[in-house]
Amino acid sequence: MSTNQQTLDLDRAHVFHSWSAQGALTPFVIAGASGTEVWDYDGNRFLDFSSQLVNINIGHAHPKVVAAIQEQAAILPTVAPAHANLVRGEAAARILAKAGPTFGKIFFTNGGADANENAMRMARLTTGRDKILSTYRSYHGNTGAAVVATGDWRRVPNEFARGHAHFFGPFPYRSEFWSDSPEQEAERALHHLERVIVAEGASSIAALLLEGIPGTAGVITPPPGWWAGVRALCDKYGILLIVDEVMSGFGRTGDWFAWQNPELNPDGVVPDLVTFAKGVNSGYVPIGGVVISESIAHVFDDQVFPGGLTYSGHPLAAASIVASIDAMVEEGIVENAATIGREVLGPGLHALAESHPMIGDVRGLGVFWALDLVTDRETREPVPAATIGALKKELMDRGYLPFTADNRIHVVPPCTVTAEECLRALAILDEAFTAVEG
Template sequence: MTETFPEREFTAEQIDAGRRAYELDRAHVFHSWSAQEPLDPMTVLDAEGSWIWDGEGNRLLDLTSQLIYTNAGHQHPKIVQAVKDQAEALCTVAPQHVNDARSEAARLITELLPADINHVFFTGGGADANEHAVRMARLHTGRRKVFSAYRSYHGGSQLAVNITGDPRRIPNDDDAGVVHFLPAYHYRSYFGPQDESWSEKEEGERALQHLRDMVVLEGPGQVAAIILEAIPGTAGIYLPPEGYMQGIRELCDEFGIVLIMDEVMAGFGRSGMWFAHQHFDVEPDIVTFAKGVNSGYVPMGGVAMDDAIYGTFAQQVYPGGLTYSGHPLAAAAAVAGINAMKDEQMVENALRLGAEVVAPRLEEIKDKHPSVGDVRGVGLFWAVELVRDQTTREPLAPYGQTAPVMNQMVAEAKRRGVLPFMNMNRFHICPPLSVTAEELEFGLDVLDEVLTLADESVADG
C-alpha cells in the first residue's frame, strides 16, 4: 500500500480488549441471518474514512460500506461532532414534541426530492419505513394488495420480509396481501433468451407487459401500491432497462396505484445521484430511505410522501407511530451528513469514480476472468456476477446458495487488505462515497487477484 493510506498502531491492551469483546459476543450475542454456532464474526477495533481495522489490528479497505450505508465514510468528523453537540444540548425527546434537528433534517431531505414531496415521517430504519409506506398506501387508497418484485429486498420485519422477493422470505412466508412479479433483469431474463440476441428494449417491454397482466389478473381496484427498489441492491444491483420505470409510473397513474420507491440502499448518493430513481426521470408518490441518510451513525429511516398522501392524513388520524421517530441524535447526524456530502461533493465523486475508475476496470476484469459473467452498476454501486460458463450464464452456485470458493475469495481478499461484500454468486463494489481513486484502484487490484480462485474452481468443474 502507498504511504497515503491511514496507519494505526494498537497496544496489547487494545488487542486484548478486542479479543474479550469477541468472547463475550460468542457467549451472549445473537446475530442476524445466521446459524449461530458456526459463526466467526470479525471484530472491528477502529475505522476512518474508507478503512477499518480488525481485531488483530489489520487494516482493511471497506468495499462494503458495512451494509452499504457509511456513505460519508467512517468517523466523519463533522457527523461525529454533530452527535456530540446534540447529546450535550438535547439527547432525546418524545416524538410528539418539536426538536430543531428533526425539523432541519426533514427540510434538507424534502429539498432533494420532487417539489410535491414536502413531508417526512421518520422511522428507526428501512424495514419499518417500508412497513409504514405500505400502511399509508393502503389507507390512502382503501385497497389491500401490494405488488413487489422477485429478486428484491425490503427489510426483515414481518410485512417487509414478505414484501421482499429473495429466499430469506420463504421461511417467514405469510402472504400479507403481497403479490410478487418477475422483474426486468436483462442478464437473467425471465422473458427472453439469456444471450446477446435479447435486447434491453425487448426486456423492458416484456417485463412491463407481464406486470400489467399481473395487475389486471389480480384486479386493479384491489392494488394499493407497487413497491420497487429504484436499483435493487442486495438482490444484485441490476439497473432497469430504459423506459421500464416510466412504464411503471404510467401503469400506476392509469389504475390509481401508489408508487413506492425504496431508496433505503440506493439513496443518498450511492448511485451518483441523491436518489437512484432520479436516473430514470420518474416521480414516486412515496420514497422510503434509511442507511445513507446519516451514514448509519445513529439508526434512522423515513417515509417521504407527496402532498396527496399527506392530504389523506391532514384531518384523519394516521394510526401509526414510533417512540424514536426523528430521534434528535439521529436527526443531527442526518443534518451533518447531508451537509458534509454536499460540501465535499461526495455524490459527484461517486458518479465520477464509477464512470472513470470502476466501469472500465470491471470491464477489463470481465474480459480477463472466465468466471465473471456480468459487471454492472452506476456511481459506487456495482456488482460482479460469477458464473460457471460465460455462454450459458450458469451461476457459480444455484440461486439462494453460495459456492465454497466465494468464502475462500473473501478470506484471501481480507488477507490482502480488502473487505469485500459477497452475496450468493456476486461481489458488490460499494465503498464509501468519499473514497479516493487510489483507494478504489487498490481494492479493484485485490479483487482482480482473488478472482483467479474462481477461475480455478470453474476450470476444475
C-alpha cells in the same frame, strides 16, 4: 488491552446473530474505522468495499457528523416524537430539498424496514385498497409486512402478513422473458407486470413497492423504458408507486436518489412515496423515514394516521442527517461517487472482466456495482458457494473487506472513496481472481 480473541469470546458467548445458524459463526472483528478503512485489535487494516451493509456513504467516522452527534447529545439527547424539535425539522427540510417539489412531509422511523411498513400503510389508507405488489428479486426489511414484501428466500419462513403478491422485474442478464436486448426486457417485463395487475385484481392493489435499484438482489439496473412504463401502469390502474431507496439513496448511484438518475429514468418519473434509511446518515445513529408527496400528506390533514414510533425523528439521528447532507453538499461527495463510477470503478471492473472469464456480467453505476460470477459465460451458470468462499478468503487475506451475496461480489465502497483506493481495490480483486482461477 482489548484483543480480537476477547471480542470473539464475548460475541460468541452472548450475541445472537441475524440470518445465521449460530453454532459455526466466527464473525470478523472490527475495532475501529476511518474513511474507507476498518481495522481489528491486532492492527490488521482493510479497505471496506462493503460499506458494511452498503450504507457508509459518507465514510467511517466523518468528523463533522461525529461532532454533530456529540453536540446534540449535550443539548437534548432524546425527545418524544409528539413535540416539535428544531433539528428534526431541519433534517426533514434537508431531505425534502433533495427529493424535489412534489414532496411535502417526512415521517421518520427507526430504520428501513419500518419505513417500508409505514409507506405501505399510507398507501392502503390513501387508496382504500389492500394489496401490495413487489418483485421476487427484492429485499425490503425484516418486519412483519416488509419481509413478506421481500421477494427472496427470507420471505418464505416469515409469511404471516396478508395482502402481498410478487412478480418478476426486469433483469437483462438473467431474463425470465427470453429477451435479447434491454429494451425488449423492459417491454416484456412491463407486459408481465400488467398481466399480474389484472390477474390479481387492479382495484385491490394499493401500491407497487420497488427498489430504486434492487441492491441485495444483485445491483440490477433497470433497463430503458422501465420506470416510464411502471408509472404509466400505476396511473392507468390508480395504483401508488413506492420507491425503496434504503440502499440506493443518498449518493450511492451518484445521485441523491436512484430514481433521479437521468440514465435510469430519462423520462423524469416521480414516485408517490419514497423510503430511506441507513444511507441518509451512513447509519451512525439508526433512523429511516418516508418521503411523502404533497397529495398523500394532505389525506391525513383531517384523517388520523394510525402509526407512530417512540424514536421517530430521534434528535441524535436528526443531527447526524443534517451534518451528513451538509457535508455531502460542501465536499461534493455525491458528485465524487458519480465521477468514481464513471471514470474509475466502471472502466476498472469491465477491464477486470476481460481478464477473468469467471466474471459473467458487470452491473452498476456510481459506487454501486456487482460482479455476477459464472462457471461458464455461455450458460451463465452461477459459481458455487465454495468459490465465493474462496474468493472472500483471498480478498480478506489481502486487506479487502467484501460484500458477497449468492454468486456475486458487490463492489460498494463509501461515496468518499478516492481513485487511488479504487485502484488498490481493483488490483486486489485481480489478484484474488487469479488465485482462485489458477
